Amino acid sequence: MSEKDYSLTELNKPKDWTALTEMAKKHMPIIEAPTSVKANEPFQVKIKxxxxxxxxxxxxxxxxxxxxxxxxxxxxxxxxxxxxxMTNGYVATLHVTLEKSATLIAQGYCNLHGVWEGKAFKVSVK
Ligand SMILES: [Fe+2]
Structure with a gap:
């Protein structure tokens, strides 16, 4: 584990998603959600x-x-x-409603390796 793999004082965000470090692979929050939803209708956002x-x-x-x-x-x-x-796999599910299109961003915090931000996820509201 090299010190360059993470920061405790700055947001950890991969520069190159095609070449993630092992450290990034285990800390990165990944959003799963529909890319298109109806205004003010709840939809599920899963974060792993x-x-x-x-x-x-x-x-x-x-x-x-x-x-x-x-x-x-x-x-x-x-x-x-x-x-x-006592949790298994760090999966969180939220029910979300949007009035207008938005970009979802998830950040996760590891007590030893800081805050990690995953890929932005665009949800368009029809
Ligand atoms: Fe960690």
Whole structure:
């Protein structure tokens, strides 16, 4: 694990999604949601932290993903806390409603490796 793999003081965000480090693969929040929804109708947003190419993040006392937060156009709309050892795979599901098209962004926090931001996910509202 090199020090360049992560930062505790800055947002961790991959520069090249085609060449993710092992560190990024286990910390990155990934959003799954419909790309097109109806205004003000709830839809499901699933966020999975890590597990890219099967590289799961540890879940143990002393090292775990503490929380994930979801933003719509930089407005925080939900935050889920995880506690160590008793969750499986760091999956959070939120029901979201949008009035207009928005870009969803998820950030996850590991107590040892800082805040990680995944790919922006555009949802268009019809
Ligand atoms: Fe970590």
């Amino acid at each position: 932290i890590g597990g890219i190419d099967g590289v799961e993040h540890p879940n143990m006392l002393g090292h775990w993903i503490n929380w994930v937060i979801l933003y719509a156009d930089l407005r925080p709309i939900g935050q889920i806390y995880f506690y160590p050892t």
